[in-house]
Amino acid sequence: MSSKSRVVLSVMLAFGLLAGCGDKGGNSEPAGASSTPKEEKVTLTFWRNSGNDAENSAYDQLVASFNEKHPNIKVEMSPIPYSDYDTKLRTSIASGNPPDIMAIDGPNMASYAQAGALQPLTAYFKTDGNLEDIPESTIATYTYQNEIYMAPLTESSIALFYNKKMFEEKGIALPSKNPEEAWTWDQVLDAAKKVNDPAKGIYGIDPAQGFGNAGGTAYFKYPIIWQFGGEIMSPDGTTSKGYLDKPETKKALQFFSDLYNKDKVSSLEYPPEPFPNSKLAMTIDGSWSLSNYADKFPNFKLGEDFDIAPLPKEVQQAVANGSWSLAISSKSKNAEAAWQFVNWVTGHDGALTYCTITKDIPARYSVSKEFPELNEYPKNIFVVQNQKFGRPRPITPIFPQMSEAVNKVFEEVTISGRNIDASIADAIKKIDKAYKDLPQK
Numbered sequence: 001m002s003s004k005s006r007v008v009l010s011v012m013l014a015f016g017l018l019a020g021c022g023d024k025g026g027n028s029e030p031a032g033a034s035s036t037p038k039e040e041k042v043t044l045t046f047w048r049n050s051g052n053d054a055e056n057s058a059y060d061q062l063v064a065s066f067n068e069k070h071p072n073i074k075v076e077m078s079p080i081p082y083s084d085y086d087t088k089l090r091t092s093i094a095s096g097n098p099p100d101i102m103a104i105d106g107p108n109m110a111s112y113a114q115a116g117a118l119q120p121l122t123a124y125f126k127t128d129g130n131l132e133d134i135p136e137s138t139i140a141t142y143t144y145q146n147e148i149y150m151a152p153l154t155e156s157s158i159a160l161f162y163n164k165k166m167f168e169e170k171g172i173a174l175p176s177k178n179p180e181e182a183w184t185w186d187q188v189l190d191a192a193k194k195v196n197d198p199a200k201g202i203y204g205i206d207p208a209q210g211f212g213n214a215g216g217t218a219y220f221k222y223p224i225i226w227q228f229g230g231e232i233m234s235p236d237g238t239t240s241k242g243y244l245d246k247p248e249t250k251k252a253l254q255f256f257s258d259l260y261n262k263d264k265v266s267s268l269e270y271p272p273e274p275f276p277n278s279k280l281a282m283t284i285d286g287s288w289s290l291s292n293y294a295d296k297f298p299n300f301k302l303g304e305d306f307d308i309a310p311l312p313k314e315v316q317q318a319v320a321n322g323s324w325s326l327a328i329s330s331k332s333k334n335a336e337a338a339w340q341f342v343n344w345v346t347g348h349d350g351a352l353t354y355c356t357i358t359k360d361i362p363a364r365y366s367v368s369k370e371f372p373e374l375n376e377y378p379k380n381i382f383v384v385q386n387q388k389f390g391r392p393r394p395i396t397p398i399f400p401q402m403s404e405a406v407n408k409v410f411e412e413v414t415i416s417g418r419n420i421d422a423s424i425a426d427a428i429k430k431i432d433k434a435y436k437d438l439p440q441k
Contacts, residue, residue, distance in 0.1 A: 046076065059077060101338050107403075119332060158220065203270070204265030218393045219393070227318050290379075
């Protein structure tokens with residue numbers, strides 16, 4: 001979330017604006033009971049963040065197809081630039097005039113749900129949402145206080161990218177390509193030491209895409225904590241005490257810091273594009289980078305110059321899940337019709353259309369099976385990891401504040417050398433205060 005978005009949200013929460021946007025139960029009618037006569041034509045407003053050309057084209061086709069097949073329902077879609085989207089959406093909710101349907105990034109779901117801005121979708125899903133076609137861990141990402149609030153469409157994932165030629169030159173055995181046979185972090189460290197040569201500007205591994213924004217920390221660094229058996233927050237998303245200060249969490253943080261400070265196989269600064277330019281032996285990167293390397297570095301070939309292995313583990317495999325998904329406003333007067341659209345877009349046929357155009361990883365099992373390349377190396381690594389080892393980032397209405405606090409711990413411990421216990425203690429105070437300061441409903 002941008003700083004501007006957080007300021008707007010803070011103002012809204014301070015004045016209780018979001019808290020008044022509706023009960024969590026949404027419409028008084030039960031899910032499945034039509035609030036719109038079949039003969040009456042309704043118009044639904046749909047807001048989403050404007051994406052790349054493929055994403056925009058996919059949504060254009062889906063909306064046009066839905067409108068054609070449902071003559072009594074008209075969906076009017078409004079793509080909004082990413083930088084403005086969250087602020088405009090929260091402003092519309094606070095003013096009591098939100099769109100019927102909205103796209104929301106997975107980690108932000110709980111803040112909208114806690115404020116009463118979203119229509120619960122649990123009953124809809126149980127009626128015709130084909131829940132068994134979606135991994136339980138994915139559904140958990142969009143569930144808050146036992147209610148499902150969003151319908152998933154796609155996923156992404158991260159894995160271990162390694163320079164095959166550098167490994168072979170040093171006689172390092174290559175990691176398995178089996179998604180369920182991940183290297184341990186100790187094995188990664190051993191390989192990193194063998195290829196590490198700072199004098200020549202070559203480093204062993206970038207373990208989590210450096211030190212970017214708090215959202216990046218949540219996606220790339222939280223899995224390391226989970227892999228060591230640690231945690232970030234309580235299951236109900238109310239506190240970090242007893243979780244962020246677990247011995248396993250501290251062990252993960254110490255290992256991460258040691259990569260930079262003790263073992264010196266990682267660097268705080270890398271040259272541009274260090275991995276495809278053979279200045280970095282290993283990097284944790286996303287499924288989206290496959291096309292980036294193919295387009296921008298055609299001479300750096302998968303299978304010849306580099307390969308991909310599952311995300312490393314320690315005591316267990318774990319990867320963060322959750323992406324942009326669709327929700328229905330608790331203020332919508334046509335929730336039944338809105339569900340028809342949401343269920344169409346995120347169901348088998350809609351998701352198949354979308355992912356055929358965008359090449360994204362589908363959230364549904366059945367859609368993934370439709371793409372042969374998703375069931376073969378290397379993309380099967382990303383798919384299987386999500387389906388079997390995916391975990392929600394902490395589901396809490398204070399996700400931005402929590403992410404910033406944990407991001408600071410990684411920075412303080414690794415870059416500034418601050419004591420882990422002291423840094424974690426400060427983070428827990430900030431996180432618990434942020435939750436305590438939430439308006440009570």
